[in-house]
Amino acid sequence: MAKPKTRKQPRPRAETPRGFRDYFGAEVRARDTMLARVCEVYHAHGFDPLETAAVETVEALGSFLPDVDRPNAGVFAWNDADEGWLALRYDLTAPLARVYAQHRMALPTPYRRYAVGPVWRNEKPGPGRFRQFYQCDADTVGAASVAADAEICAMLGEALVAAGIGRDDFVIRINNRKVLNGVMEAVGVLDPADPEAHAARRGIVMRAIDKLDRLGIEGVRALLGTGRRDESGDFTKGAELGDEQAAVILGFMAARRGDGAATCAALRDLVGASETGRAGVAELETMAGYLDGAGVKCLIDPSVVRGLGYYTGPVYEAELTFEIHDEKGQRRQFGSVAGGGRYDDLVRRFTGEAVPATGISIGVDRLLAALAAVRQDAEAAPGPxxxxxxxxxxxxxxxxxxxxxxxxxxxxxxxxxxxxxxxxxxxxxxxxxxxxxxxxxxxxxxxxxxxxxxxxxxxxxxxxxxxxxxxxxxxxxxxxxxxxxxxxxxxxxxxxx
CATH class of the missing domain: 3.40.50.800 (Anticodon-binding domain)
Structure with a gap:
């Protein structure tokens, strides 16, 4: 009797999963060199290094990612038989909140730390958008004054220069989430007496504004309304705002004027009687004054909102202003390489007590790409x-x-x-x-x-x-x-x- 044929096991495919990439020698060396220069700036300002685990409990991470409608709320998670639901960290800030809450009795206040490492997000990959990427953060926990926010921004400027970006090749754009909250009060999607009401719609609004650079004004308008279908056919549900409500939000995004004072005046008109909104405008003016005094080129820009859901006050981005050629050969500005803001309620989730905090995160791969564009005519680093x-x-x-x-x-x-x-x-x-x-x-x-x-x-x-x-x-x-x-x-x- 003939022996039955065994089915041959197919060979595994030698390919990187979508949304992930491999780093080779020159790239790793360039990253290490850049990070050493950035971290030296952080160290000079009195910040200490911190390394946290790549894995956190899902409860510790919280649900703050922009794409919360994706599986596992945007994180790579699994159910451990002994520990419950665990997940790979999606940024370096949520682990910091857990660390501070866990070790607060032994840590100084304010606690100033910097951290470097990979993070993972279960998001739809695309050109230049990966599911694993490196971040380089610096945060101050325990300082309520906007002077702490201004210090972080000034330090970020020094770090970019140390990494190799020219002083005239970037600007720090600042805004305040309290101003946006005031605008949302004005359009009826935020009730100060019931902060949880309309939370999903507010999240859609913030994510829509944060995608202005990528989608343009019409794409944002669609997300403020019924929704938007992208080129692949995927549909993103909108905030279901009416035309008048959407007009106020779009007016907020276009409120930037010729100088900071005029922009703040326009924002005061938009927030109306909202105490939260007016407090945010006042903080913006104070922070801009600090940065001007420190010689940091800053710009009050209402379109800066940051996509993460845990920001509570000032938010900021570092935008590179020099031009590059995109994939189609067209000239465009390089764009943002770092962002952050104030998150005064993140530690409270663990302790029940308000703990002010603020910080910045550099997109390491983005900054490396920018440095490569700056040095595109330079020869490759010599080997051995x-x-x-x-x-x-x-x-x-x-x-x-x-x-x-x-x-x-x-x-x-x-x-x-x-x-x-x-x-x-x-x-x-x-x-x-x-x-x-x-x-x-x-x-x-x-x-x-x-x-x-x-x-x-x-x-x-x-x-x-x-x-x-x-x-x-x-x-x-x-x-x-x-x-x-x-x-x-x-x-x-x-x-x-």
């Missing part, structure tokens, strides 16, 4: 010097060369793959190696090594036809083995000159 292997039996000698170079402060590695010299030089090119070191039996007998200046060689390659020509041209030199480190350092110095 590659010591080639002419004789496999002498691997220890080649490893000794690489160790000698590293001891001299020069990044170096030995080629450990297979193949001849052509394969090894191709590898060196892929690594963007500035120099390749070659020592065969002849060179060893004479006490010398060959150094290939690969950067110069690439520029001269068009004029080289034979192996003899290659050995004769100045991109390859013969040096004493005893002078290896000094001679490699000289080649690297010429490349930088």
């Amino acid at each position: 010097v590659v010591v080639t292997v002419m004789d496999r039996d002498r691997m220890a000698d080649y490893q000794a060369m690489a160790a000698e170079l590293r001891a001299a402060g020069i990044r170096a590695e030995v080629f450990l793959g297979g193949g001849g010299m052509g394969r090894q030089l191709k590898y060196a090119d892929q690594r963007n190696a500035p120099v390749a070191v070659i020592e065969g039996a002849d060179e060893r007998a004479r006490g010398v090594v060959q150094l290939k200046d690969l950067a110069l060689g690439a520029r001269l390659a068009a004029d080289i036809e034979t192996h003899e020509d290659w050995r004769a041209q100045p991109a390859q030199v013969e040096v004493a083995r005893a002078e290896l480190a000094d001679q490699v350092r000289a080649v690297l110095a010429r490349a930088k000159a």
Whole structure:
């Protein structure tokens, strides 16, 4: 009897899940360098580092994400048999609120911390929109004055300059959620006596305003009304505001005038008798005064509302003002790379007591993309010097060369793959190696090594036809083995000159 055929298990697909990405060497190094500069600014201002777990309880995270209509309220969550519902953190602020509530008796007040790490959001991915991304935050917990908000914004400006953004290439845009709450009172979707009433509609309104840059005024208008269908056919339910109500919200978004004083006057007219709204306008004026005094270029902009649901007062964004070419080749401003605001009620969820807090979050990938756009004409960062292997039996000698170079402060590695010299030089090119070191039996007998200046060689390659020509041209030199480190350092110095 024939044996039944077993079904062959298909091979797994070698692909990254939608909304996620891989980071390679140059990207990781660029990120580490940028973050080190930013965190040095935070440290200089007296902020201390904090690392929290990637996983929190769902209750600790709360439901504050913009896309709350998606599965798991926008987070990646699972039901643990022992711990209940757990989720990957969606930002670095909600974990901070939990940490402060848990350790408040041992922490100073105000508590000033910075944090760096990946966060995860179960949102619909799209161009430039990932489900995992890095954030770099700085927060002050326990300071109620808008001076704390202004300090955060001023520090953000310093951090952007330290990262490599020009002082004239960004502006800090500020607003206040209390002003928006006053406008919502005016249109009847916020009742101070019953803050929970109309909460869903208010959330839709805030998310609609926050998408102005992406959707334009007509897209926002649709979301304020019955809803909007995007290019993929997905429908987003609107806030169901009437035309007159929507007109007030749109008027709020367009309230920016020629200067801060005129903008605040327009906002006072919009909020009418709302005490909350008028208090927000007053805070805006005070905060703008602090920033002006600190020499920070700021702009009062009512269209800044931030999508997260936990903000209670000042909100702010850092917008880069230089132009880039988009995917269609059209010129446009780069846009926002950081945002934040005041969240005075977040710790209260744990303690029942009001604890003021404010902070900023830098979108690390966004800022890295901006720096790449600024430096798009710059050459790629050099890789390590590659010591080639002419004789496999002498691997220890080649490893000794690489160790000698590293001891001299020069990044170096030995080629450990297979193949001849052509394969090894191709590898060196892929690594963007500035120099390749070659020592065969002849060179060893004479006490010398060959150094290939690969950067110069690439520029001269068009004029080289034979192996003899290659050995004769100045991109390859013969040096004493005893002078290896000094001679490699000289080649690297010429490349930088």
